[in-house]
Amino acid sequence: MGPVRQELREATQEIHDRLDRAALLRPLVEPTVTAEQYRTALVALHGFHAPAEARMGGQGERVALLRADLADLGLDPDRLPVADELPALEAEPARLAARYVLDGSAHGGRAMLPNITRALGFDAARGARFLASAGVDAQAQWKVLLARLEAEIATPEERALARGTAVGLFAALERWLARLERDPALYEGVPAR
Ligand code: HEM
Secondary structure, eight states: OOHHHHHHHHHHHHHHHHHHTOTTTGGGGSTTOOHHHHHHHHHHHHHHHHHHHHHTTSOOHHHHHHHHHHHHTTBOGGGSOOOOOOOOOOSHHHHHHHHHHHHHHHHHHHHHHHHHHHHHOOBTTBBOHHHHTTTOOHHHHHHHHHHHHHHHOOSHHHHHHHHHHHHHHHHHHHHHHHHHHHOTHHHHTOOBO
């Protein structure tokens, strides 16, 4: 593993471990997951990924998958709550670190997919496109990204910015999940399509 990836991984490990146990995400890995819990987890993840990708200047191909899943579940993706207070993503090292966090989350998604398919019947064709990264060559993109991390994040300043951004983005997700937990009306009030 390259030193830059290792640094990003170590810097974010603690929050990642906490996220695995977050009340709104944990049901994804439990065999007893209900359709409602799955729906809430997708709303939460959409509320993070959509504004983060918008800040990156695009829509993000996995956000398009999330939107399709949410529509499968009967929700209008344009009317869902989204996080604010995301870190700045203008400088190149910050953008690369953000890609590390946003694309790295696909690893977890793929690990959770079999559980969701077994429990709820959703798969890469319907309802779980995002977890499956359907139609995205995630492995090839990940390889390219890892190479860019090592090649383009060189100076101590760039490394510090990348680390700070990765941690900041994870922290923004944690804050967002906490806000949803505190105020379930944010997602319970979501109107159906
Ligand atoms: C229930 C929630 C989650 C679970 C169970 C989970 C699980 C995993 C697993 C199994 C891996 C693969 C580890 C490896 O290959 O060594 C992984 C990697 C990763 N996950 Fe998660 N994940 C979750 C949520 C997230 C979220 C929400 C994000 C970010 C928004 C995220 C970001 C990452 C990153 C960046 C990596 C790559 C680490 C690296 O190999 O450098 N994960 N996750």
